[in-house]
Amino acid sequence: MEPIGTIEWQKEYESGIEEIDQQHKDIINTLNEIYFAIENREFQGKLSELLDAFDFYVTIHLNTEENYAEKYDFPKIIELKESHEYLRSTYKHLQFIHKGSEKECISRIPYIFHLHSVMREWLGYHLVTLDKELFDFLREKLKE
Numbered sequence: 001m002e003p004i005g006t007i008e009w010q011k012e013y014e015s016g017i018e019e020i021d022q023q024h025k026d027i028i029n030t031l032n033e034i035y036f037a038i039e040n041r042e043f044q045g046k047l048s049e050l051l052d053a054f055d056f057y058v059t060i061h062l063n064t065e066e067n068y069a070e071k072y073d074f075p076k077i078i079e080l081k082e083s084h085e086y087l088r089s090t091y092k093h094l095q096f097i098h099k100g101s102e103k104e105c106i107s108r109i110p111y112i113f114h115l116h117s118v119m120r121e122w123l124g125y126h127l128v129t130l131d132k133e134l135f136d137f138l139r140e141k142l143k144e
Contacts, residue, residue: 005035011125016136020068024063024127030054031120033144038112043049051095058091069134072141080130086125090118 007028026049030053062084069077078140092113 004038005039005117005120006032007124011128012132015131016139017068017135019064020061020135022067023064027057027061028122030057031116031123035116035120038109040144041109047098051098054091055095058087060098062088064133064140065121065134068138074134074137076130077132080134083122083126084129090115090122094119 001016009025009028015024019041030050034047034050034054037050064083066077066084068074069080074080094112097111097115
């Protein structure tokens with residue numbers, strides 16, 4: 001059983017596109033590492049480093065998905081971009097809260113855990129809904 005606050009890779013998350021699957025696994029691993037850094041109160045250095053890594057993965061990954069969606073005229077591209085924007089804004093809010101002064105670390109913990117939980121829940125849901133629709137669509141397009 002996975003600890004509360006983490007997400008485990010599921011077979012149902014697979015897209016069949018190696019580049020996308022690896023990016024999803026990297027995002028999940030980094031999100032899990034962020035959780036453990038928060039839980040262990042590693043606010044100096046490690047959490048900042050992990051948030052930067054998550055930013056890189058999210059930026060590259062969401063752009064990759066959106067590029068595929070645009071290239072192949074995915075009919076739900078607007079919903080996909082809106083969903084991605086939700087994750088981007090939640091992530092930016094997490095970064096903003098994290099950047100508070102060192103003295104405020106303890107008071108920020110509930111907010112940081114909450115935002116992490118929102119991102120984790122979003123990812124688990126997004127992978128089996130819009131992403132699944134996109135990947136099913138792309139598999140059909142790539143067969144042609």
